[in-house]
Amino acid sequence: MARMPGATWRPVPNYTPNGQLEVRGLVVHIMDGTLAGTDAWFRNPASQASSHFGTSRDGRLYQWIDTQHRGWAQAGGNKSWLSIEDEGRGGQSLTEQQLDRVAEVFAWVVKTYDVPLKVATGPDDRGLGYHAMGGKAWGGHTSCPGAKIVAQLDEIVKRAAAIVGKKPTPGTGGGSKTPARYQASINGLKYGYGATGGHITKVGQALVARGFGKHYKSGPGPTWSDADTLNYQAFQRSLGLTGAAADGVPGEGSLKKLLGTLPGKAPSAPKYAPFPGAGFFSPGRRSELITLMGRRLVAEGCSAYAVGPGDHWTEADRLSYAKWQRKCGFSGADANGIPGPTTWAALKVPQPL
Ligand SMILES: [Zn+2]
Structure with a gap:
Protein backbone atom coordinates (compact mmCIF):
# COMPACT_ATOMS: atom_id res chain seq x y z
CA MET A 1 0.00 0.00 0.00
CA ALA A 2 1.40 3.34 -0.90
CA ARG A 3 -0.23 6.66 -0.28
CA MET A 4 1.74 9.87 -0.44
CA PRO A 5 1.88 11.87 2.79
CA GLY A 6 0.49 15.37 2.22
CA ALA A 7 -1.81 14.44 -0.66
CA THR A 8 -5.56 14.64 -0.02
CA TRP A 9 -6.86 11.05 -0.21
CA ARG A 10 -9.89 10.93 -2.55
CA PRO A 11 -10.38 7.25 -3.46
CA VAL A 12 -12.21 6.47 -6.72
CA PRO A 13 -13.58 3.14 -8.02
CA ASN A 14 -11.82 3.24 -11.40
CA TYR A 15 -8.64 1.16 -11.21
CA THR A 16 -7.26 -2.36 -11.70
CA PRO A 17 -6.69 -3.84 -8.22
CA ASN A 18 -3.03 -4.72 -7.57
CA GLY A 19 -2.37 -4.04 -11.26
CA GLN A 20 0.72 -1.81 -10.92
CA LEU A 21 3.25 -4.37 -12.18
CA GLU A 22 6.22 -2.01 -11.88
CA VAL A 23 6.89 1.72 -11.52
CA ARG A 24 9.13 3.17 -14.22
CA GLY A 25 8.19 6.72 -13.24
CA LEU A 26 5.45 9.34 -13.21
CA VAL A 27 3.54 10.45 -16.32
CA VAL A 28 2.36 14.07 -16.55
CA HIS A 29 -1.06 14.84 -18.11
CA ILE A 30 -3.22 17.91 -18.71
CA MET A 31 -6.89 17.55 -17.69
CA ASP A 32 -8.28 19.91 -20.30
CA GLY A 33 -10.72 20.68 -17.51
CA THR A 34 -10.97 21.39 -13.79
CA LEU A 35 -9.91 19.38 -10.74
CA ALA A 36 -13.54 19.18 -9.55
CA GLY A 37 -14.79 18.02 -12.95
CA THR A 38 -12.03 15.42 -13.24
CA ASP A 39 -12.68 14.24 -9.67
CA ALA A 40 -16.36 13.65 -10.57
CA TRP A 41 -15.43 11.98 -13.86
CA PHE A 42 -13.06 9.50 -12.17
CA ARG A 43 -15.86 8.60 -9.73
CA ASN A 44 -18.11 7.62 -12.65
CA PRO A 45 -17.50 3.94 -13.52
CA ALA A 46 -18.76 4.61 -17.07
CA SER A 47 -15.82 6.94 -17.75
CA GLN A 48 -13.28 4.09 -17.54
CA ALA A 49 -10.75 6.81 -16.68
CA SER A 50 -8.61 7.68 -13.66
CA SER A 51 -5.12 8.66 -12.55
CA HIS A 52 -3.14 8.24 -9.34
CA PHE A 53 -2.67 11.95 -8.61
CA GLY A 54 -4.15 15.31 -9.59
CA THR A 55 -3.24 18.98 -9.07
CA SER A 56 -5.24 22.19 -9.25
CA ARG A 57 -3.83 25.43 -10.63
CA ASP A 58 -3.92 26.93 -7.11
CA GLY A 59 -1.80 24.09 -5.74
CA ARG A 60 -4.14 21.49 -4.25
CA LEU A 61 -3.00 17.87 -4.55
CA TYR A 62 -5.32 14.84 -4.69
CA GLN A 63 -4.41 11.17 -4.60
CA TRP A 64 -7.18 9.13 -6.22
CA ILE A 65 -5.60 5.65 -6.36
CA ASP A 66 -3.17 3.80 -4.12
CA THR A 67 -0.01 3.23 -6.15
CA GLN A 68 -0.21 -0.55 -5.78
CA HIS A 69 -3.24 -0.36 -8.09
CA ARG A 70 -3.22 0.41 -11.82
CA GLY A 71 -4.75 3.71 -12.94
CA TRP A 72 -6.49 4.16 -16.28
CA ALA A 73 -4.68 7.20 -17.67
CA GLN A 74 -2.36 6.16 -20.51
CA ALA A 75 -3.57 2.88 -22.07
CA GLY A 76 -0.55 0.61 -22.70
CA GLY A 77 1.55 2.61 -20.23
CA ASN A 78 -0.71 2.04 -17.24
CA LYS A 79 0.87 -1.16 -15.93
CA SER A 80 4.37 0.37 -15.70
CA TRP A 81 3.82 4.07 -14.99
CA LEU A 82 2.07 6.15 -12.32
CA SER A 83 0.02 9.12 -13.52
CA ILE A 84 -0.71 12.71 -12.51
CA GLU A 85 -3.45 14.84 -14.10
CA ASP A 86 -3.08 18.62 -13.97
CA GLU A 87 -5.87 21.16 -14.04
CA GLY A 88 -5.81 23.44 -17.08
CA ARG A 89 -6.57 23.72 -20.76
CA GLY A 90 -4.49 22.19 -23.56
CA GLY A 91 -1.71 24.60 -24.55
CA GLN A 92 -1.36 26.13 -21.08
CA SER A 93 1.77 25.91 -18.89
CA LEU A 94 1.64 24.57 -15.34
CA THR A 95 1.46 27.21 -12.61
CA GLU A 96 4.27 27.72 -10.06
CA GLN A 97 2.13 25.87 -7.48
CA GLN A 98 1.59 22.97 -9.87
CA LEU A 99 5.32 22.75 -10.62
CA ASP A 100 5.89 22.42 -6.86
CA ARG A 101 3.17 19.79 -6.39
CA VAL A 102 4.29 17.66 -9.36
CA ALA A 103 7.89 17.95 -8.11
CA GLU A 104 6.79 16.76 -4.64
CA VAL A 105 4.97 13.78 -6.10
CA PHE A 106 7.89 12.94 -8.39
CA ALA A 107 10.33 13.23 -5.45
CA TRP A 108 8.12 10.80 -3.50
CA VAL A 109 8.06 8.41 -6.49
CA VAL A 110 11.86 8.67 -6.80
CA LYS A 111 12.32 7.78 -3.13
CA THR A 112 9.61 5.10 -2.96
CA TYR A 113 10.42 3.28 -6.22
CA ASP A 114 14.09 4.16 -6.79
CA VAL A 115 13.29 5.99 -10.05
CA PRO A 116 16.10 8.12 -11.57
CA LEU A 117 15.88 11.92 -11.20
CA LYS A 118 15.57 12.71 -14.89
CA VAL A 119 13.14 13.32 -17.72
CA ALA A 120 12.30 9.99 -19.39
CA THR A 121 12.97 9.69 -23.13
CA GLY A 122 10.23 7.15 -23.87
CA PRO A 123 8.16 4.25 -22.54
CA ASP A 124 11.22 1.98 -22.14
CA ASP A 125 13.15 4.59 -20.14
CA ARG A 126 12.52 5.58 -16.51
CA GLY A 127 11.98 8.95 -14.82
CA LEU A 128 9.52 11.80 -15.26
CA GLY A 129 7.48 11.06 -18.38
CA TYR A 130 4.58 12.64 -20.23
CA HIS A 131 1.58 11.19 -22.01
CA ALA A 132 2.58 11.95 -25.63
CA MET A 133 5.89 10.07 -25.31
CA GLY A 134 3.98 6.78 -25.34
CA GLY A 135 2.71 7.38 -28.86
CA LYS A 136 0.00 5.15 -30.28
CA ALA A 137 0.47 2.42 -27.62
CA TRP A 138 -0.51 4.97 -24.98
CA GLY A 139 -3.61 6.10 -26.83
CA GLY A 140 -2.00 8.51 -29.29
CA HIS A 141 -2.58 11.59 -27.11
CA THR A 142 0.00 13.69 -28.92
CA SER A 143 -1.21 16.97 -27.42
CA CYS A 144 -1.15 15.79 -23.77
CA PRO A 145 0.23 17.58 -21.83
CA GLY A 146 1.36 19.99 -24.62
CA ALA A 147 4.73 21.41 -25.64
CA LYS A 148 4.72 24.17 -22.99
CA ILE A 149 4.44 21.65 -20.15
CA VAL A 150 6.94 19.27 -21.75
CA ALA A 151 9.36 22.20 -21.71
CA GLN A 152 8.75 22.53 -17.92
CA LEU A 153 9.73 18.93 -17.09
CA ASP A 154 13.41 19.77 -16.55
CA GLU A 155 12.39 22.41 -14.01
CA ILE A 156 10.21 19.84 -12.20
CA VAL A 157 13.15 17.41 -12.05
CA LYS A 158 15.33 20.20 -10.64
CA ARG A 159 12.80 20.96 -7.91
CA ALA A 160 12.35 17.26 -7.13
CA ALA A 161 16.13 16.87 -6.86
CA ALA A 162 16.21 19.68 -4.28
CA ILE A 163 13.52 17.86 -2.24
CA VAL A 164 15.32 14.52 -2.43
CA GLY A 165 18.64 16.22 -1.70
CA LYS A 166 20.45 14.73 -4.70
CA LYS A 167 21.67 16.00 -8.04
CA PRO A 168 19.57 15.16 -11.12
CA THR A 169 20.75 11.95 -12.80
CA PRO A 170 23.41 12.79 -15.42
CA GLY A 171 22.21 12.72 -19.00
CA THR A 172 19.02 14.59 -18.18
CA GLY A 173 17.38 17.18 -20.33
CA GLY A 174 17.88 16.05 -23.86
CA GLY A 175 21.50 15.10 -23.22
CA SER A 176 20.47 11.50 -22.63
CA LYS A 177 22.47 8.83 -24.45
CA THR A 178 19.33 7.01 -25.63
CA PRO A 179 17.58 9.08 -28.30
CA ALA A 180 13.84 9.58 -27.80
CA ARG A 181 11.93 6.73 -29.41
CA TYR A 182 8.31 7.83 -29.53
CA GLY A 260 8.46 26.57 -44.14
CA THR A 261 5.12 24.76 -44.17
CA LEU A 262 3.36 21.90 -42.40
CA PRO A 263 2.86 18.91 -44.67
CA GLY A 264 -0.48 17.17 -44.29
CA LYS A 265 -2.15 14.04 -45.51
CA ALA A 266 -3.83 14.39 -48.87
CA PRO A 267 -7.27 15.89 -48.16
CA SER A 268 -8.76 13.48 -50.71
CA ALA A 269 -9.19 10.73 -48.10
CA PRO A 270 -10.73 12.38 -45.06
CA LYS A 271 -11.74 10.06 -42.24
CA TYR A 272 -14.85 11.14 -40.42
CA ALA A 273 -15.99 9.85 -37.06
CA PRO A 274 -18.99 7.51 -37.27
CA PHE A 275 -22.13 8.49 -35.37
CA PRO A 276 -21.58 7.28 -31.80
CA GLY A 277 -25.31 7.03 -30.96
CA ALA A 278 -27.57 9.65 -29.37
CA GLY A 279 -26.93 8.22 -25.88
CA PHE A 280 -23.29 9.26 -26.16
CA PHE A 281 -24.29 12.92 -25.79
CA SER A 282 -25.19 13.13 -22.12
CA PRO A 283 -24.12 15.45 -19.30
CA GLY A 284 -20.73 14.48 -17.88
CA ARG A 285 -19.55 12.83 -21.10
CA ARG A 286 -15.93 13.70 -21.76
CA SER A 287 -14.37 12.84 -25.09
CA GLU A 288 -12.04 14.32 -27.67
CA LEU A 289 -14.85 13.64 -30.13
CA ILE A 290 -16.91 16.39 -28.45
CA THR A 291 -14.09 18.90 -28.92
CA LEU A 292 -13.77 17.94 -32.59
CA MET A 293 -17.54 18.21 -33.03
CA GLY A 294 -17.53 21.64 -31.39
CA ARG A 295 -14.80 22.90 -33.70
CA ARG A 296 -16.81 21.78 -36.72
CA LEU A 297 -19.91 23.55 -35.36
CA VAL A 298 -17.90 26.76 -34.93
CA ALA A 299 -16.55 26.38 -38.48
CA GLU A 300 -20.13 26.06 -39.74
CA GLY A 301 -21.14 29.28 -37.98
CA CYS A 302 -23.24 27.40 -35.42
CA SER A 303 -21.50 28.49 -32.21
CA ALA A 304 -23.32 29.09 -28.94
CA TYR A 305 -20.05 28.79 -27.03
CA ALA A 306 -18.93 31.51 -24.62
CA VAL A 307 -15.70 29.55 -24.12
CA GLY A 308 -14.41 26.45 -25.77
CA PRO A 309 -15.49 24.18 -27.35
CA GLY A 310 -14.10 21.67 -24.86
CA ASP A 311 -14.28 17.93 -24.38
CA HIS A 312 -17.15 17.87 -21.88
CA TRP A 313 -20.69 17.67 -23.28
CA THR A 314 -22.34 20.90 -22.11
CA GLU A 315 -25.48 22.93 -22.68
CA ALA A 316 -23.43 25.13 -25.05
CA ASP A 317 -22.73 22.03 -27.16
CA ARG A 318 -26.43 21.23 -27.28
CA LEU A 319 -27.41 24.80 -28.23
CA SER A 320 -24.69 24.90 -30.91
CA TYR A 321 -25.81 21.57 -32.31
CA ALA A 322 -29.42 22.75 -32.39
CA LYS A 323 -28.26 25.65 -34.61
CA TRP A 324 -26.63 23.13 -36.93
CA GLN A 325 -29.81 21.03 -37.05
CA ARG A 326 -31.82 24.12 -38.03
CA LYS A 327 -29.17 24.95 -40.66
CA CYS A 328 -29.73 21.43 -42.03
CA GLY A 329 -33.45 22.17 -42.33
CA PHE A 330 -34.73 20.44 -39.19
CA SER A 331 -37.10 22.05 -36.70
CA GLY A 332 -39.04 21.31 -33.52
CA ALA A 333 -38.08 18.07 -31.76
CA ASP A 334 -35.72 17.26 -34.66
CA ALA A 335 -33.66 20.33 -33.72
CA ASN A 336 -33.38 19.65 -29.99
CA GLY A 337 -29.57 19.76 -30.02
CA ILE A 338 -29.03 16.04 -29.49
CA PRO A 339 -27.10 14.75 -32.52
CA GLY A 340 -28.77 12.29 -34.87
CA PRO A 341 -27.17 10.21 -37.64
CA THR A 342 -28.18 12.46 -40.56
CA THR A 343 -26.92 15.77 -39.22
CA TRP A 344 -23.86 14.03 -37.76
CA ALA A 345 -22.87 12.62 -41.14
CA ALA A 346 -23.39 16.04 -42.72
CA LEU A 347 -21.19 17.73 -40.11
CA LYS A 348 -18.14 15.61 -41.08
CA VAL A 349 -16.51 15.42 -37.66
CA PRO A 350 -12.91 14.20 -37.98
CA GLN A 351 -11.85 10.98 -36.31
CA PRO A 352 -10.05 11.50 -33.00
CA LEU A 353 -6.39 10.47 -33.39
ZN1 LIG B 1 -3.07 12.50 -20.91
Whole structure:
Protein backbone atom coordinates (compact mmCIF):
# COMPACT_ATOMS: atom_id res chain seq x y z
CA MET A 1 0.00 0.00 0.00
CA ALA A 2 1.40 3.34 -0.90
CA ARG A 3 -0.23 6.66 -0.28
CA MET A 4 1.74 9.87 -0.44
CA PRO A 5 1.88 11.87 2.79
CA GLY A 6 0.49 15.37 2.22
CA ALA A 7 -1.81 14.44 -0.66
CA THR A 8 -5.56 14.64 -0.02
CA TRP A 9 -6.86 11.05 -0.21
CA ARG A 10 -9.89 10.93 -2.55
CA PRO A 11 -10.38 7.25 -3.46
CA VAL A 12 -12.21 6.47 -6.72
CA PRO A 13 -13.58 3.14 -8.02
CA ASN A 14 -11.82 3.24 -11.40
CA TYR A 15 -8.64 1.16 -11.21
CA THR A 16 -7.26 -2.36 -11.70
CA PRO A 17 -6.69 -3.84 -8.22
CA ASN A 18 -3.03 -4.72 -7.57
CA GLY A 19 -2.37 -4.04 -11.26
CA GLN A 20 0.72 -1.81 -10.92
CA LEU A 21 3.25 -4.37 -12.18
CA GLU A 22 6.22 -2.01 -11.88
CA VAL A 23 6.89 1.72 -11.52
CA ARG A 24 9.13 3.17 -14.22
CA GLY A 25 8.19 6.72 -13.24
CA LEU A 26 5.45 9.34 -13.21
CA VAL A 27 3.54 10.45 -16.32
CA VAL A 28 2.36 14.07 -16.55
CA HIS A 29 -1.06 14.84 -18.11
CA ILE A 30 -3.22 17.91 -18.71
CA MET A 31 -6.89 17.55 -17.69
CA ASP A 32 -8.28 19.91 -20.30
CA GLY A 33 -10.72 20.68 -17.51
CA THR A 34 -10.97 21.39 -13.79
CA LEU A 35 -9.91 19.38 -10.74
CA ALA A 36 -13.54 19.18 -9.55
CA GLY A 37 -14.79 18.02 -12.95
CA THR A 38 -12.03 15.42 -13.24
CA ASP A 39 -12.68 14.24 -9.67
CA ALA A 40 -16.36 13.65 -10.57
CA TRP A 41 -15.43 11.98 -13.86
CA PHE A 42 -13.06 9.50 -12.17
CA ARG A 43 -15.86 8.60 -9.73
CA ASN A 44 -18.11 7.62 -12.65
CA PRO A 45 -17.50 3.94 -13.52
CA ALA A 46 -18.76 4.61 -17.07
CA SER A 47 -15.82 6.94 -17.75
CA GLN A 48 -13.28 4.09 -17.54
CA ALA A 49 -10.75 6.81 -16.68
CA SER A 50 -8.61 7.68 -13.66
CA SER A 51 -5.12 8.66 -12.55
CA HIS A 52 -3.14 8.24 -9.34
CA PHE A 53 -2.67 11.95 -8.61
CA GLY A 54 -4.15 15.31 -9.59
CA THR A 55 -3.24 18.98 -9.07
CA SER A 56 -5.24 22.19 -9.25
CA ARG A 57 -3.83 25.43 -10.63
CA ASP A 58 -3.92 26.93 -7.11
CA GLY A 59 -1.80 24.09 -5.74
CA ARG A 60 -4.14 21.49 -4.25
CA LEU A 61 -3.00 17.87 -4.55
CA TYR A 62 -5.32 14.84 -4.69
CA GLN A 63 -4.41 11.17 -4.60
CA TRP A 64 -7.18 9.13 -6.22
CA ILE A 65 -5.60 5.65 -6.36
CA ASP A 66 -3.17 3.80 -4.12
CA THR A 67 -0.01 3.23 -6.15
CA GLN A 68 -0.21 -0.55 -5.78
CA HIS A 69 -3.24 -0.36 -8.09
CA ARG A 70 -3.22 0.41 -11.82
CA GLY A 71 -4.75 3.71 -12.94
CA TRP A 72 -6.49 4.16 -16.28
CA ALA A 73 -4.68 7.20 -17.67
CA GLN A 74 -2.36 6.16 -20.51
CA ALA A 75 -3.57 2.88 -22.07
CA GLY A 76 -0.55 0.61 -22.70
CA GLY A 77 1.55 2.61 -20.23
CA ASN A 78 -0.71 2.04 -17.24
CA LYS A 79 0.87 -1.16 -15.93
CA SER A 80 4.37 0.37 -15.70
CA TRP A 81 3.82 4.07 -14.99
CA LEU A 82 2.07 6.15 -12.32
CA SER A 83 0.02 9.12 -13.52
CA ILE A 84 -0.71 12.71 -12.51
CA GLU A 85 -3.45 14.84 -14.10
CA ASP A 86 -3.08 18.62 -13.97
CA GLU A 87 -5.87 21.16 -14.04
CA GLY A 88 -5.81 23.44 -17.08
CA ARG A 89 -6.57 23.72 -20.76
CA GLY A 90 -4.49 22.19 -23.56
CA GLY A 91 -1.71 24.60 -24.55
CA GLN A 92 -1.36 26.13 -21.08
CA SER A 93 1.77 25.91 -18.89
CA LEU A 94 1.64 24.57 -15.34
CA THR A 95 1.46 27.21 -12.61
CA GLU A 96 4.27 27.72 -10.06
CA GLN A 97 2.13 25.87 -7.48
CA GLN A 98 1.59 22.97 -9.87
CA LEU A 99 5.32 22.75 -10.62
CA ASP A 100 5.89 22.42 -6.86
CA ARG A 101 3.17 19.79 -6.39
CA VAL A 102 4.29 17.66 -9.36
CA ALA A 103 7.89 17.95 -8.11
CA GLU A 104 6.79 16.76 -4.64
CA VAL A 105 4.97 13.78 -6.10
CA PHE A 106 7.89 12.94 -8.39
CA ALA A 107 10.33 13.23 -5.45
CA TRP A 108 8.12 10.80 -3.50
CA VAL A 109 8.06 8.41 -6.49
CA VAL A 110 11.86 8.67 -6.80
CA LYS A 111 12.32 7.78 -3.13
CA THR A 112 9.61 5.10 -2.96
CA TYR A 113 10.42 3.28 -6.22
CA ASP A 114 14.09 4.16 -6.79
CA VAL A 115 13.29 5.99 -10.05
CA PRO A 116 16.10 8.12 -11.57
CA LEU A 117 15.88 11.92 -11.20
CA LYS A 118 15.57 12.71 -14.89
CA VAL A 119 13.14 13.32 -17.72
CA ALA A 120 12.30 9.99 -19.39
CA THR A 121 12.97 9.69 -23.13
CA GLY A 122 10.23 7.15 -23.87
CA PRO A 123 8.16 4.25 -22.54
CA ASP A 124 11.22 1.98 -22.14
CA ASP A 125 13.15 4.59 -20.14
CA ARG A 126 12.52 5.58 -16.51
CA GLY A 127 11.98 8.95 -14.82
CA LEU A 128 9.52 11.80 -15.26
CA GLY A 129 7.48 11.06 -18.38
CA TYR A 130 4.58 12.64 -20.23
CA HIS A 131 1.58 11.19 -22.01
CA ALA A 132 2.58 11.95 -25.63
CA MET A 133 5.89 10.07 -25.31
CA GLY A 134 3.98 6.78 -25.34
CA GLY A 135 2.71 7.38 -28.86
CA LYS A 136 0.00 5.15 -30.28
CA ALA A 137 0.47 2.42 -27.62
CA TRP A 138 -0.51 4.97 -24.98
CA GLY A 139 -3.61 6.10 -26.83
CA GLY A 140 -2.00 8.51 -29.29
CA HIS A 141 -2.58 11.59 -27.11
CA THR A 142 0.00 13.69 -28.92
CA SER A 143 -1.21 16.97 -27.42
CA CYS A 144 -1.15 15.79 -23.77
CA PRO A 145 0.23 17.58 -21.83
CA GLY A 146 1.36 19.99 -24.62
CA ALA A 147 4.73 21.41 -25.64
CA LYS A 148 4.72 24.17 -22.99
CA ILE A 149 4.44 21.65 -20.15
CA VAL A 150 6.94 19.27 -21.75
CA ALA A 151 9.36 22.20 -21.71
CA GLN A 152 8.75 22.53 -17.92
CA LEU A 153 9.73 18.93 -17.09
CA ASP A 154 13.41 19.77 -16.55
CA GLU A 155 12.39 22.41 -14.01
CA ILE A 156 10.21 19.84 -12.20
CA VAL A 157 13.15 17.41 -12.05
CA LYS A 158 15.33 20.20 -10.64
CA ARG A 159 12.80 20.96 -7.91
CA ALA A 160 12.35 17.26 -7.13
CA ALA A 161 16.13 16.87 -6.86
CA ALA A 162 16.21 19.68 -4.28
CA ILE A 163 13.52 17.86 -2.24
CA VAL A 164 15.32 14.52 -2.43
CA GLY A 165 18.64 16.22 -1.70
CA LYS A 166 20.45 14.73 -4.70
CA LYS A 167 21.67 16.00 -8.04
CA PRO A 168 19.57 15.16 -11.12
CA THR A 169 20.75 11.95 -12.80
CA PRO A 170 23.41 12.79 -15.42
CA GLY A 171 22.21 12.72 -19.00
CA THR A 172 19.02 14.59 -18.18
CA GLY A 173 17.38 17.18 -20.33
CA GLY A 174 17.88 16.05 -23.86
CA GLY A 175 21.50 15.10 -23.22
CA SER A 176 20.47 11.50 -22.63
CA LYS A 177 22.47 8.83 -24.45
CA THR A 178 19.33 7.01 -25.63
CA PRO A 179 17.58 9.08 -28.30
CA ALA A 180 13.84 9.58 -27.80
CA ARG A 181 11.93 6.73 -29.41
CA TYR A 182 8.31 7.83 -29.53
CA GLN A 183 6.29 9.27 -32.38
CA ALA A 184 4.45 12.55 -32.69
CA SER A 185 1.53 13.13 -35.03
CA ILE A 186 1.44 16.48 -36.81
CA ASN A 187 -1.29 17.28 -39.31
CA GLY A 188 -2.10 13.59 -39.63
CA LEU A 189 1.48 12.53 -40.37
CA LYS A 190 3.75 10.61 -38.00
CA TYR A 191 7.28 11.67 -37.09
CA GLY A 192 9.80 10.02 -34.80
CA TYR A 193 11.45 6.63 -34.46
CA GLY A 194 10.05 4.04 -36.91
CA ALA A 195 7.72 6.44 -38.77
CA THR A 196 7.85 5.99 -42.54
CA GLY A 197 6.88 7.89 -45.65
CA GLY A 198 8.05 10.42 -48.20
CA HIS A 199 7.56 13.20 -45.64
CA ILE A 200 10.33 11.64 -43.50
CA THR A 201 12.80 11.78 -46.43
CA LYS A 202 11.88 15.46 -46.94
CA VAL A 203 12.61 16.28 -43.28
CA GLY A 204 16.00 14.57 -43.59
CA GLN A 205 16.82 16.43 -46.78
CA ALA A 206 15.85 19.74 -45.18
CA LEU A 207 18.05 18.96 -42.16
CA VAL A 208 21.02 18.21 -44.44
CA ALA A 209 20.39 21.40 -46.40
CA ARG A 210 20.49 23.38 -43.14
CA GLY A 211 23.73 21.71 -42.02
CA PHE A 212 22.21 19.28 -39.51
CA GLY A 213 23.10 16.02 -41.27
CA LYS A 214 26.20 14.87 -39.40
CA HIS A 215 24.53 11.82 -37.78
CA TYR A 216 23.52 10.25 -41.12
CA LYS A 217 25.82 7.41 -42.14
CA SER A 218 23.57 6.84 -45.13
CA GLY A 219 20.42 8.46 -46.35
CA PRO A 220 18.35 10.38 -45.34
CA GLY A 221 15.63 7.87 -46.17
CA PRO A 222 11.92 7.27 -45.69
CA THR A 223 12.17 5.52 -42.27
CA TRP A 224 12.84 7.67 -39.19
CA SER A 225 15.98 6.40 -37.40
CA ASP A 226 17.99 7.46 -34.36
CA ALA A 227 20.16 9.48 -36.78
CA ASP A 228 17.08 11.50 -37.78
CA THR A 229 16.30 12.10 -34.11
CA LEU A 230 19.85 13.26 -33.32
CA ASN A 231 20.00 15.56 -36.36
CA TYR A 232 16.58 16.97 -35.57
CA GLN A 233 17.65 17.52 -31.98
CA ALA A 234 20.64 19.55 -33.15
CA PHE A 235 18.25 21.63 -35.24
CA GLN A 236 15.90 22.14 -32.26
CA ARG A 237 18.80 23.31 -30.11
CA SER A 238 19.77 25.79 -32.82
CA LEU A 239 16.28 27.29 -32.34
CA GLY A 240 17.01 27.81 -28.64
CA LEU A 241 14.88 24.89 -27.48
CA THR A 242 16.22 22.95 -24.49
CA GLY A 243 15.49 19.90 -22.38
CA ALA A 244 12.57 17.74 -23.34
CA ALA A 245 11.49 20.29 -25.94
CA ALA A 246 14.73 19.48 -27.79
CA ASP A 247 14.49 15.70 -27.65
CA GLY A 248 14.74 15.23 -31.41
CA VAL A 249 11.07 14.44 -32.02
CA PRO A 250 9.45 17.16 -34.14
CA GLY A 251 6.94 19.59 -32.70
CA GLU A 252 4.69 21.72 -34.86
CA GLY A 253 6.71 24.89 -34.32
CA SER A 254 10.14 23.51 -35.17
CA LEU A 255 8.82 21.51 -38.14
CA LYS A 256 7.25 24.61 -39.66
CA LYS A 257 10.51 26.49 -39.20
CA LEU A 258 12.44 23.69 -40.90
CA LEU A 259 10.14 23.18 -43.88
CA GLY A 260 8.46 26.57 -44.14
CA THR A 261 5.12 24.76 -44.17
CA LEU A 262 3.36 21.90 -42.40
CA PRO A 263 2.86 18.91 -44.67
CA GLY A 264 -0.48 17.17 -44.29
CA LYS A 265 -2.15 14.04 -45.51
CA ALA A 266 -3.83 14.39 -48.87
CA PRO A 267 -7.27 15.89 -48.16
CA SER A 268 -8.76 13.48 -50.71
CA ALA A 269 -9.19 10.73 -48.10
CA PRO A 270 -10.73 12.38 -45.06
CA LYS A 271 -11.74 10.06 -42.24
CA TYR A 272 -14.85 11.14 -40.42
CA ALA A 273 -15.99 9.85 -37.06
CA PRO A 274 -18.99 7.51 -37.27
CA PHE A 275 -22.13 8.49 -35.37
CA PRO A 276 -21.58 7.28 -31.80
CA GLY A 277 -25.31 7.03 -30.96
CA ALA A 278 -27.57 9.65 -29.37
CA GLY A 279 -26.93 8.22 -25.88
CA PHE A 280 -23.29 9.26 -26.16
CA PHE A 281 -24.29 12.92 -25.79
CA SER A 282 -25.19 13.13 -22.12
CA PRO A 283 -24.12 15.45 -19.30
CA GLY A 284 -20.73 14.48 -17.88
CA ARG A 285 -19.55 12.83 -21.10
CA ARG A 286 -15.93 13.70 -21.76
CA SER A 287 -14.37 12.84 -25.09
CA GLU A 288 -12.04 14.32 -27.67
CA LEU A 289 -14.85 13.64 -30.13
CA ILE A 290 -16.91 16.39 -28.45
CA THR A 291 -14.09 18.90 -28.92
CA LEU A 292 -13.77 17.94 -32.59
CA MET A 293 -17.54 18.21 -33.03
CA GLY A 294 -17.53 21.64 -31.39
CA ARG A 295 -14.80 22.90 -33.70
CA ARG A 296 -16.81 21.78 -36.72
CA LEU A 297 -19.91 23.55 -35.36
CA VAL A 298 -17.90 26.76 -34.93
CA ALA A 299 -16.55 26.38 -38.48
CA GLU A 300 -20.13 26.06 -39.74
CA GLY A 301 -21.14 29.28 -37.98
CA CYS A 302 -23.24 27.40 -35.42
CA SER A 303 -21.50 28.49 -32.21
CA ALA A 304 -23.32 29.09 -28.94
CA TYR A 305 -20.05 28.79 -27.03
CA ALA A 306 -18.93 31.51 -24.62
CA VAL A 307 -15.70 29.55 -24.12
CA GLY A 308 -14.41 26.45 -25.77
CA PRO A 309 -15.49 24.18 -27.35
CA GLY A 310 -14.10 21.67 -24.86
CA ASP A 311 -14.28 17.93 -24.38
CA HIS A 312 -17.15 17.87 -21.88
CA TRP A 313 -20.69 17.67 -23.28
CA THR A 314 -22.34 20.90 -22.11
CA GLU A 315 -25.48 22.93 -22.68
CA ALA A 316 -23.43 25.13 -25.05
CA ASP A 317 -22.73 22.03 -27.16
CA ARG A 318 -26.43 21.23 -27.28
CA LEU A 319 -27.41 24.80 -28.23
CA SER A 320 -24.69 24.90 -30.91
CA TYR A 321 -25.81 21.57 -32.31
CA ALA A 322 -29.42 22.75 -32.39
CA LYS A 323 -28.26 25.65 -34.61
CA TRP A 324 -26.63 23.13 -36.93
CA GLN A 325 -29.81 21.03 -37.05
CA ARG A 326 -31.82 24.12 -38.03
CA LYS A 327 -29.17 24.95 -40.66
CA CYS A 328 -29.73 21.43 -42.03
CA GLY A 329 -33.45 22.17 -42.33
CA PHE A 330 -34.73 20.44 -39.19
CA SER A 331 -37.10 22.05 -36.70
CA GLY A 332 -39.04 21.31 -33.52
CA ALA A 333 -38.08 18.07 -31.76
CA ASP A 334 -35.72 17.26 -34.66
CA ALA A 335 -33.66 20.33 -33.72
CA ASN A 336 -33.38 19.65 -29.99
CA GLY A 337 -29.57 19.76 -30.02
CA ILE A 338 -29.03 16.04 -29.49
CA PRO A 339 -27.10 14.75 -32.52
CA GLY A 340 -28.77 12.29 -34.87
CA PRO A 341 -27.17 10.21 -37.64
CA THR A 342 -28.18 12.46 -40.56
CA THR A 343 -26.92 15.77 -39.22
CA TRP A 344 -23.86 14.03 -37.76
CA ALA A 345 -22.87 12.62 -41.14
CA ALA A 346 -23.39 16.04 -42.72
CA LEU A 347 -21.19 17.73 -40.11
CA LYS A 348 -18.14 15.61 -41.08
CA VAL A 349 -16.51 15.42 -37.66
CA PRO A 350 -12.91 14.20 -37.98
CA GLN A 351 -11.85 10.98 -36.31
CA PRO A 352 -10.05 11.50 -33.00
CA LEU A 353 -6.39 10.47 -33.39
ZN1 LIG B 1 -3.07 12.50 -20.91
